[in-house]
Amino acid sequence: MDKAQESSGRRVGVAVDFSPCSDLALKWAVDNAVRDGDTLILVVILPEQFYEHGEMQLWETTGPPLIPASQFTDPVVMKKYGVKPEDATLDIVKNAENQKKEVEIVMKVYWGDAREKLCEAIGNIPLDFLAVGNRGLGTLKRALMGSVSNYVVNHASCPVVVVKSSDRHP
Template sequence: MNNEATPPPRIVVGIDGSEPSKAALRWAVNQAKLVGGAVDAVFAWDYPTPWHGLVPPTEKEPGDYEEHMRKVLDHAIDEALGPGPGRPVALRTISAHGHPATVLLDAAAGAELLVVGNRGLGEFREALLGSVGMHCVQHAPCPVVVIRGSGHGT
């Protein structure tokens, strides 16, 4: 007989502050409640890069920028779920430097489910499914759920 406890099912959700990503987080938390799982809320970011001089270079040190991005993630989670503590499931926050699709696919390794919003903060707002979601659907190591956000917090 194996005495080791089985870890709860892990659900990874991508969050970028967009309404669809907040809806995805709410869905992932509800699903985790149903299956006795835990949620990893993943936020990918990159340092701002100048594009023909249109983006001013940041004066923040890399560590300062990482801390700022973590605060952006925490704020998005609070907007989606309300301020913690007392969340209905175990929620781990992951703020990682890198391309969102790569960060999400890496985080989804070994997960039961990957949840993404149908589109994020990218430029192509009219697309039914954004490029990150499309890449995740095509390459994820686990099932993917795409949540269509209404723009009204659902």
């Protein structure tokens, strides 16, 4: 059993795709949801593709082990997982580490459809709570493209908060 599952606190997940919308959700979770003793888990869903690296093929279904925050800035480690964290996201994590000394921050990576994998992550990790960003799509685009946040809210087995962006994105 890993450290996050041994913790007596909650496991608070945030869906992170390194966009401004997911950064808002991460900041909201740090400011409003995470408390001492919790584990903050950045859940990253990457598009499904063919990976030549043996480890990635093994992790395709369950995702890799939890990645500690200390490794988020290590390019060799992040390349191994196929993740390229943005500076804005790393700044939020760094500020959270400084503000909340009793919070463990980790990342979990999955590959596939974001809607399905976020719902799977809730049970696999398991999460007690999930925050997701909303890109602010209009009604027509949301109907054509589907909404990850809408799907997760309707299918998740834990409470989900959707953090809406104040700006509409094209």
